[in-house]
Amino acid sequence: MIKRIVILMAVLFSCFICTVHAETEAVSSNDLINRAKELDGQTVIYSGEAIGTIMKRDDVTWVNVNDGDNAIGIALSEEQAQQIQHLGGYGAVGDTVEIVGVFHRACSEHGGDLDIHATSVKVLSAGYQKDLAMDINGMIFAVMVFIGASVFVCFTYRKARMINNAS
Numbered sequence: 172m173i174k175r176i177v178i179l180m181a182v183l184f185s186c187f188i189c190t191v192h193a194e195t196e197a198v199s200s201n202d203l204i205n206r207a208k209e210l211d212g213q214t215v216i217y218s219g220e221a222i223g224t225i226m227k228r229d230d231v232t233w234v235n236v237n238d239g240d241n242a243i244g245i246a247l248s249e250e251q252a253q254q255i256q257h258l259g260g261y262g263a264v265g266d267t268v269e270i271v272g273v274f275h276r277a278c279s280e281h282g283g284d285l286d287i288h289a290t291s292v293k294v295l296s297a298g299y300q301k302d303l304a305m306d307i308n309g310m311i312f313a314v315m316v317f318i319g320a321s322v323f324v325c326f327t328y329r330k331a332r333m334i335n336n337a338s
Contacts, residue, residue: 195271200241207276207285217243217287218269218295222259225252231281234258236268245270246281247289257298265298 197216198206219238226233232252235242237259247270259265272289275281 198274200238200243203243203274203285203287204241210274211276213274214271214290215274215287216269216271217245217274218267219243220259221255221257221265221268221298224258225255236270244281244284244286245272245289246278246286247272247292251289251292254292254294256294259298262301262303263298264301266294267296267298269293269295 195214195216196210197218198210200217200219203210203215203217217236217238219236219242221234222237222242223235227249231246232249234245234247234252234255236245237243255266255268257263257266269292270287270289271291271293272287274287276285277283278286278288
């Protein structure tokens with residue numbers, strides 16, 4: 172008897188999960204831009220790298236998430252924002268996050284901007300600092316070009332001076 176109840180609950184729970192995800196569409200930034208009118212007010216799944224700075228404005232915290240094509244502003248709670256530990260920028264790769272939230276093509280709450288109001292935030296992979304080792308070959312090439320340009324300028328200046336003195 173208990174075994175049948177557990178199996179029945181598992182089946183019902185599976186149906187519930189399928190129903191919840193059936194209403195939510197995974198989208199790219201290009202989808203959001205190109206299908207803005209169609210997706211307006213819909214719950215979407217958007218994934219990408221958290222970049223820039225986490226910004227606190229009044230009761231909303233903002234982060235930009237870039238999927239490789241465009242960055243979309245995400246409005247989230249302070250608790251959700253605390254899950255994001257690394258932000259992308261020069262010398263750093265940000266956390267890869269999955270945002271589930273309501274898409275707004277012209278959000279009346281936030282000045283008419285295109286944004287997503289996050290209902291959940293999940294960190295898919297942690298970000299990290301990049302190794303910014305200097306390129307020795309590039310540096311040698313740059314020094315050689317600088318020396319060559321300096322020699323050229325010196326010879327050109329001397330020749331112009333000699334021509335002006337001869338006149």
